[in-house]
Amino acid sequence: xxxxxxxxxxxxxxxxxQIPYIIGNEACERFSFYGMRNILVPFLIGSVLLGxxxxxxxxxxxxxxxxxxxxxxxxxFPLLGGWLSDRYFGKYNTVLWFSLIYCAGHACLAVFESHxxxxxxxxxxxxxxxxxxxxxxVSFCGDQFDQSxxxxxxxxxxxxxxxxxxxxxxxxxxxxxxxxxxxxxWAFGIPGVLMFxxxxxxxxxRKRYVNVPPSGPDPNSFLQVVKSALLLRGxxxxxxxxxxxxxxxxxxxxxxxxxxxxxxxxxxxxxxxxICACLALGALIAGTGWGASLQLERARGLHPxxxxxxxxxxxxxxxxxxxxxxxxSLFDQKASTWIIQGNQMLxxxxxxxxxxxxxxxAAQMQALNPLLVMLLIPFNNIVLYPALRRLGVQVTTLxxxxxxxxxxxxxxxxxxxxxxxxxSGAEVSIAWQSVPYLLLTLGEVLVSAxxxxxxxxxAPMAMKGVIMAFWYLTSTFGGLWVLLTNASVRxxxxxEWITARGWTENAFLMFFxxxxxxxxxxAFAAYxxxxxxxxxxxxx
Numbered sequence: 001x002x003x004x005x006x007x008x009x010x011x012x013x014x015x016x017x018q019i020p021y022i023i024g025n026e027a028c029e030r031f032s033f034y035g036m037r038n039i040l041v042p043f044l045i046g047s048v049l050l051g052x053x054x055x056x057x058x059x060x061x062x063x064x065x066x067x068x069x070x071x072x073x074x075x076x077f078p079l080l081g082g083w084l085s086d087r088y089f090g091k092y093n094t095v096l097w098f099s100l101i102y103c104a105g106h107a108c109l110a111v112f113e114s115h116x117x118x119x120x121x122x123x124x125x126x127x128x129x130x131x132x133x134x135x136x137x138v139s140f141c142g143d144q145f146d147q148s149x150x151x152x153x154x155x156x157x158x159x160x161x162x163x164x165x166x167x168x169x170x171x172x173x174x175x176x177x178x179x180x181x182x183x184x185x186w187a188f189g190i191p192g193v194l195m196f197x198x199x200x201x202x203x204x205x206r207k208r209y210v211n212v213p214p215s216g217p218d219p220n221s222f223l224q225v226v227k228s229a230l231l232l233r234g235x236x237x238x239x240x241x242x243x244x245x246x247x248x249x250x251x252x253x254x255x256x257x258x259x260x261x262x263x264x265x266x267x268x269x270x271x272x273x274x275i276c277a278c279l280a281l282g283a284l285i286a287g288t289g290w291g292a293s294l295q296l297e298r299a300r301g302l303h304p305x306x307x308x309x310x311x312x313x314x315x316x317x318x319x320x321x322x323x324x325x326x327x328x329s330l331f332d333q334k335a336s337t338w339i340i341q342g343n344q345m346l347x348x349x350x351x352x353x354x355x356x357x358x359x360x361x362a363a364q365m366q367a368l369n370p371l372l373v374m375l376l377i378p379f380n381n382i383v384l385y386p387a388l389r390r391l392g393v394q395v396t397t398l399x400x401x402x403x404x405x406x407x408x409x410x411x412x413x414x415x416x417x418x419x420x421x422x423x424s425g426a427e428v429s430i431a432w433q434s435v436p437y438l439l440l441t442l443g444e445v446l447v448s449a450x451x452x453x454x455x456x457x458x459a460p461m462a463m464k465g466v467i468m469a470f471w472y473l474t475s476t477f478g479g480l481w482v483l484l485t486n487a488s489v490r491x492x493x494x495x496e497w498i499t500a501r502g503w504t505e506n507a508f509l510m511f512f513x514x515x516x517x518x519x520x521x522x523a524f525a526a527y528x529x530x531x532x533x534x535x536x537x538x539x540x
Contacts, residue, residue, distance in 0.1 A: 015152050016144045021205030023159055026137060028198035029099075030167030033130055035175040035191035036109060040123075041067050041336045042176070042343070042363050043184055048114050057505055061486055064336045068479040068486075069274045070123050071332050075475035077131025082469055084132075090214050091140040092206070095133045099199040102129025106192025113184040135468055143212045165370035172367035173358065180361055220307040222314060222466040226292045228299040229311075238294030245287010249280035270487030278480040285473075289315050310460040317455050317467060319527060321474050324401065326520035327447050328478025329485075330408045330513050331440060336482075338415065338433065339363050341506060344422050345430040354431070365433050372441040380445060397454040398528040402521055404446025409517030411439035416510030423504050458533070485512065 044050055044063035053059045085094040105125030112118025138160060145153045171191070179187035218224065230239050252267075256276040259265025267276070293315045300308050342362025349356040359365075385395045414436040421428050455467045488494055489505055498508045 014149070015156070016149060016208075016210075018144055018205045018208035018210075019141070019156055021201055021208070022137065022141045022144070023156070023163060025198045025202040026160060027163045027167050028194045028201065029102075029133075029137075030164050031171045032102075032106065032191040032195035032198065033126075034168040034171035035178075035194070036106065036126065036188055037070075038172050038335055038363055038366050039175045039179045039187055040070065041339050042361075043113075043179060043187070045340075045343075047184070049116050049119060060340050061490065064333075064340075065483060065486060066120075066123070067336045068332065068482045070127055072274055072278060072476045072479040072483075073124065073127030074131045074134070075472045075479075077128050078135040078472040079469055080128075081132030082135045082465065085136055086215050086465070087217065088214055090211055091136045091143065092209055092211050095136050095140060096199070096203060098129045098132030099195070099202065100129075101125050101132070103192065103196050103199055105129055106188065106195050110185050110189035110192055113188065131472075134472065135465075140209075144210050162374065165374050168370040169367050169374075172370065173364055176361040176363040179363075220303045220462075222311055222463060225296075225299045225303050225307050225311045226288060228302045229292045229296045230288070232302060233298045236295045236298075238291035238296075240291070241294065242288045242291030245283050245285075245291070248283040248287065252276050252280045252283065268487065270490055275480065275483050275487065278476060278483075281473075282477060282480070285318075289318055306460060307462065310463040313459050314463050314466055314470070316531065317458055318470060320398075320401075320454070320524075320531070321451070321470055322477075323520055323524040323527060324405065324447060324451060325474050325477040326481060326516050327405045327408050327443065328475045329481035330412055330478075330517055331444060332475065332478060333482060333513070334366060334369065334437070334440060335363075337506070337509065338365070338436070341415065341419060341422070342430050342433055344428075345418075345433070346427045348429045348431060351429075351431075362430060365430060365437065368434060368437040369441050369444070372438060373445060376442055376445045377449070397450050397457070398524075398531060400446045400450045401454065402524045402528060404443040404448075404450065405517055405524055406521035407439055407443035407446065409514045409521060411436040411443060412510055412514035412517065414439060416507060416514060419504070419507040419510050423507055481516070485509065 041063045044066055045059055050059045050062050053062055081094055081098060085091050089097075102125070105122045105128070108118050108122025108125060112122060138157075141156060141160065142153065145156075175187060175191065178190055230242050253276060255266050256271070256273060259267060260273075265271070292311070296308060296312055296315075299311070339362055342365055345362065347356075347360065347362070348354045388395050415433075418428060418432055418436070421432075451471065455464075455471065459467045489498070489509065495505070498505060
């Protein structure tokens with residue numbers, strides 16, 4: 001049943017009464033997620049879970065692998081949550097059930113801090129629960145508005161943005177202190193309590209929500225149009241390309257299965273299930289997408305022209321998204337590689353300007369990111385972009401994204417310089433990390449928010465859900481690049497090459513990822529020059 005609209009004192013339609021339940025849920029959920037996420041690497045490095053490894057780079061590398069495998073799962077499972085919601089259960093039921101899984105995951109982390117199977121089960125459940133609700137909460141919030149109160153929607157979505165960063169900021173500040181002073185059971189348990197409260201708040205509003213029923217199968221969906229293009233009206237070159245992609249995916253997973261069952265692997269050292277599954281998924285998406293683009297016109301007549309044109313727009317956007325994945329490989333390492341670097345730095349407790357009563361741990365430097373995001377977005381919109389326009393510089397979405405990827409590379413150059421400084425034997429203040437954090441956050445503001453703005457303008461309304469699913473996968477593949485790089489630098493020949501040049505592994509990785517981002521920015525700029533811009537904003 002749809003709740004009746006409420007009317008404000010001035011006669012305008014008031015904010016729907018169910019919105020505070022959704023906002024409250026988001027605030028607690030974001031604190032719970034970032035609270036556990038931002039202490040995961042420091043906990044693992046010092047925990048008995050990795051006690052079988054020698055202290056130093058081996059244990060740090062294993063902690064990074066676990067963290068980025070977790071992040072990969074978080075951004076893969078939105079595909080499952082979105083599909084279940086749209087096809088079967090609707091948003092409310094899907095969010096509620098995945099939230100309960102999420103709570104169970106937090107409980108596992110708190111209870112099984114020294115039990116590997118229990119702890120890793122908790123990480124899987126949190127990845128499944130967090131990922132499952134990730135694409136649904138914002139769209140569920142949007143479902144609460146109609147023509148009578150749509151003017152209030154912007155206020156709510158702005159509140160969503162602030163709540164996400166507000167929760168992240170305080171979680172990044174407080175969770176490392178919980179770990180330091182209270183121990184891992186409390187440090188993981190407190191975010192779990194917040195997630196339980198988030199679930200209760202969401203459930204409490206159940207009688208007030210507008211529940212849009214599941215849409216069910218769509219005969220003109222993205223996948224149906226691609227299927228028609230590849231398999232109907234005869235086979236062609238595009239079908240062959242798609243088949244090669246599918247065979248490559250099967251080959252990768254087959255080789256992994258062979259190695260896992262026989263103990264003799266034909267794959268490179270360090271290629272575990274997560275790497276192989278992501279590579280297989282990438283081969284399948286690349287082969288199917290490229291193949292469909294070659295013969296998409298075959299679907300015309302079997303599907304409306306708007307559906308076929310929408311699929312072509314999505315396939316073009318996927319190339320843009322693919323070139324953004326290196327950015328996420330740099331960004332997500334602020335919670336792994338940069339924490340490890342911070343642990344080697346000096347916290348300037350004796351300095352009069354340092355808030356020693358609050359900042360006591362390298363992991364807390366992550367709080368700079370959400371704080372700077374809240375400052376930089378209004379600065380860019382009010383000061384930077386208008387100033388550039390007055391100078392005659394057109395601040396297009398693609399230019400912003402390209403510069404954002406390049407800035408992320410510059411941030412890692414700064415981090416690399418700091419690492420060389422540390423490796424020289426100097427005592428380096430952790431305050432210097434604020435420089436790469438500022439550059440990386442500016443890159444994030446230019447890439448992340450702009451990419452969604454770009455994608456929504458380029459894709460027809462019916463394909464916007466597909467775009468969101470693929471956008472989450474950019475973080476999954478960003479994590480893949482990190483795992484592949486970490487596996488490669490553990491090769492004895494690579495280690496010898498790095499050592500022969502007088503570098504540490506950390507310093508090499510800093511400059512490697514900086515170069516990776518710079519190459520991605522150049523490739524992005526080259527593709528952007530020929531990209532055919534479209535406009536698919538909703539008509540008034």
